[in-house]
Amino acid sequence: MGLHLLGLSNIILTDIAPVMPALKRNLKRNKPVLGKTLKTSQLYWNNSNQIKTLNPPFDFVIAADVVYIEESVGSLVGAMEELVADDGVVLLGYQVRAKEAHEKFWELCEKVFLIEKVPHEDLHVEYAFEEADVYVMRKKMIK
Template sequence: MKFTDSPVIELPVHDALLSIQQDNGSMHVGTSVWPCSLVLVKFAERWDPVKCAACDNPYADLLNFANKRGIELGAGCGVASMGLYLLGLHDVVVTDIAPVMPALKRNLKRNKPALKKTLKIAQFYWGNEEQIKLLKPPFDFVFATDVVYLEETVAPLVKAMEGLMADDGVVMLSYQLRSPEAHKLFWEMCHDVFDVERIPHEHLHPEYAYEETDIYVFRKKKKGQSS
């Protein structure tokens, strides 16, 4: 399901307001806003170490974006990148495939008053090793929302995640089951490469905690560690 069929989605992030224009008539899923992107941003906002400095914050280290590099895979309308940028991830590259670029560029331009800058974008097909090199890894944060829905893209996605993240970096994935076949293959491949932690549902933002959406944190397995 889409978050809503409304042509414009508004997402408050602390004192800013993102306004995302979606195209529900497009043939590309990347031009619509899906709940997973909102869930990730609002989770990070809830546990923002700057705003939550005095509270018992289990994610203070995870969400410390200061001086960190990030990259979004399959950014679509750019919701997650814009939201995490507003939460302190100021060195971020926003990526997607060519057909989605017009919607992405339009939304980055639309939100420039809130962002105060234009975020860096790059065309990226996950299986393209040359493009991975051009993105200049490693990144401290690799993040993606609702990107596991085609079985044939699973292997390139996992390879891109592994190839882009720093050895001590993390992948943050906001996930919703879309295809049983893609789901099975994705988790089989991930557990060979990463240690995976699921964020407890009660730790999501209470107003953006959809029952079918989960957030996972991936870290590279240590060398010699069995799956």
């Protein structure tokens, strides 16, 4: 929601069906600050129709705390690849939740993205914590 305050447009907040009511409540609660309604959409990473409905590609895809089930990692990386523009950026807030998912996620990401870890000293001191990292990922250009 803070992205809207920075002037970015066409912001779509996504999550799985059980979380959508809470997401919509948070948007409604923050409407006085936001001024206009941001879009929300249900998104399961393995659902190509839902991905297409979002009308990608996007300049920025922002995700946080999304790597925890090994079986879903391939779909997540595939969705990020479809959603972000060739010259776009994936900004990822990351914390290791499950070793197998962690290993598979980075193995798949390295095939698709150039990955840069943001140094902890560059993160805001109030919001950063030692167990979590922030990554900037850009698509590799295939020649």
